[in-house]
Amino acid sequence: MSKPKLITVSGPTAIGKTAFAVSLAKRLGCSVLSSDARQCFKELKIGTAVPDTPELEGVPHYLLQHKSIHDVYSVGDFEKEALQLLATLFQKQRVAVLVGGSNLYTDAVVHGLDHFPEVPKKVSNLWKEALESKGLRYLQEELARLDPAYFAQVDIQNHVRLIRALSVCTATGVPYSSFLGKQREERPFEVTSIELTMTREQLYQRINARVDRMIEAGLLEEVRSLLPHKELNALQTVGYKELFPFLEGQASLEDCITEIKKNTRRFAKRQLTWLRNHPCMHQISYDTKVDAALLTQLGLEEFI
């Protein structure tokens, strides 16, 4: 018997991934899993464009709004959860849809990450403090000493990468790079990847319009309620971080909204860069109808 099929739907923010994924799932009679590093937080709704109930149209959704901004949650956790969930779902269905804008998350499910031991929070905190007190140069020197191989390939200006690698090094006593590039176990499913496309001008217009709609829908109130938690990583999110200055009387609402639009466009641009260099198997226009012809085009005849 052939392996079950995971269909991934990617594309820049605001292109209409949710709508497409839902109609695809309806047609296939299957579930939808979200691969989104922000929509997973139940406190973030309007600003992350979480699909509302009517949009879900009775299609079961998973990995959506199931975490709190106070939880520690990362790609590794996501990969684990998604694989467990898929194992369960595939016992009853032969197909599932994974949709979301966090390309690294999708990639983790499809290709897998290397396995790293847990790093105690206090270890990474130590390196964060070292960055504060001793500077980036110190972290670079330490990594050159502890893991020259990774030092040679990593972006040494990026303190986030430096801290992660150093944390693994000191927590395990072996170089970070020694965990990289291991043989990965094969996935118990096959993947069909889809990227939704649209002209950039049109996408930017949609982004701008969506931000206005979010404001009308009450984004400001949502963000106001989260103001006490603005330091949390989960709130370093487009649509939230830009509104804090307004709520604190530091900037005009208009300027903050302009910032949200700009940062959303930039986010989309980064997603496009990723997708350009990690091409999906199928590029299709955002408004493509989900019908038998499309399923054939995607090599999904068996599900018609």
Add this chain to the structure above:
RNA sequence: GGCACCGUGGCCGAGUGGCUAGGCAGAGCUCUGCAAAAGCUUGUACAGCGGUUCGAAUCCGCUCGGUGCCU
């Protein structure tokens, strides 16, 4: 009509004879556990024409455009 000041890359803005300011926007890129994050790269541009000079965004003249004042 006269006089004065000004005209630097999409925008802001430094630079007063040789040594490609800088910022913002845009574009391109990187990506293995906080990824809607974090980081990197990127335009010899000086209104036009002519002149002075070894050399001009910088000096001179004219033209065009803008601003202010005067009649």
